[in-house]
Amino acid sequence: MTGDLPGWKQVFVEDFSAGDVPLGRFPGPLYSAQWSAGYKDGTPDTAGQRSGGKSGYYPSKVLSVRNGSLDWYLHSENGISMGAAPTPRIPNASSNPPRANSLLYGRYSVRYRADALPGFKTAWLLWPDSGVWPRDGEVDFPEGDLAAIIYGAVHYERNGADAWDKLDSDQSVTSWHVATMEWSPGRVEFFLDGRSLGVSTKAPTSPMHLILQTESCLTGCPAPAAQGRVSLDWISIWVPA
Incomplete structure (x- = not known):
């Protein structure tokens, strides 16, 4: 977790040991100094943008630090399923950064687990600083419904539309896992617990920023009474050395 690696210089690390929140x-x-809670309360999530706000980001009702981990308390209130999308603040991320956590190429590693909650999902992603999608791409890992397997995805534009490479694991989120994505010129490789899930050659070529997007209702919404947690034990980020 801590320190430089061959070919990579560490620029961010967090293990939530400073205390509970x-x-x-x-x-x-x-x-x-190192985090933003992300989207404000009431911001529709990906599905909520299409459903009139029945699912969205509510960091004030979801996020805390408990027992040395960043915790998402996923649940619903008044018919709205609630997630959150915190973002790390990477110091000196770029010589001309449009965002505080902007990078062009990097290695991102997290240790996390979650309860099996159908209808909630992680899509911890790199999103283009330009906001132009799908032209400038998207990288998601770990991604997947919390009751299904973990996978990685690389989105790119093909014939003016979204296309994507999907690389599956055979693991669920209910055990602790270390998920790593390496984004280099011409390739994105996903690793789960040190094992490669494969390589996509559709790597984005413009600066991206990391969002720990945790949301609902993309493959069916959670049951109204469903509740559970996602826990992030640590996160580490490197740039090419």
Whole structure:
């Protein structure tokens, strides 16, 4: 987790050891230098943009730091299923950054687990700083419904439309896993617990920023009473050395 690697220089690491933060107070004084809570309460998530806001991001009702992990308390209130999408602040990320956590190429590694919650999902992703999608691509890992297997995806434009390479694992989220994506010129490779899931050659070529997007209703919505947690034990980020 800590330190440079062959070919990679570490620029960010977080293990949430500075202390706990109550629900609704993240990042708070302990973590505000390195984190943003992401989208404000009430921002529709990917599915909510199409469903009139029946699912969305509510960091004040979802995020906390508990027992040395960043915690998502996934649940529904008043018919709205709630997630959150915190983002790390990477210092000196780029010589001319449009965003504080912008990188062109990088290695991103997380140790995480989750409860099996049908209808909720992770899509921890690299999103283009330009906002032009699918032209400038998208990289997602770990991705998947929390009751299904973990996979990685690389989105790209083909004939003016979204196309994607999907690389599956055979693992569920209910055990602790280390998920790593390596984004280099001409290739994106996904690793789960040190094992390669494969390579996509459709690598984005413009700066991207990391969003730990945790949301719902993309492959069916969660049951109204469903609730559970996603836990991030640590995250580490490197740039090409």
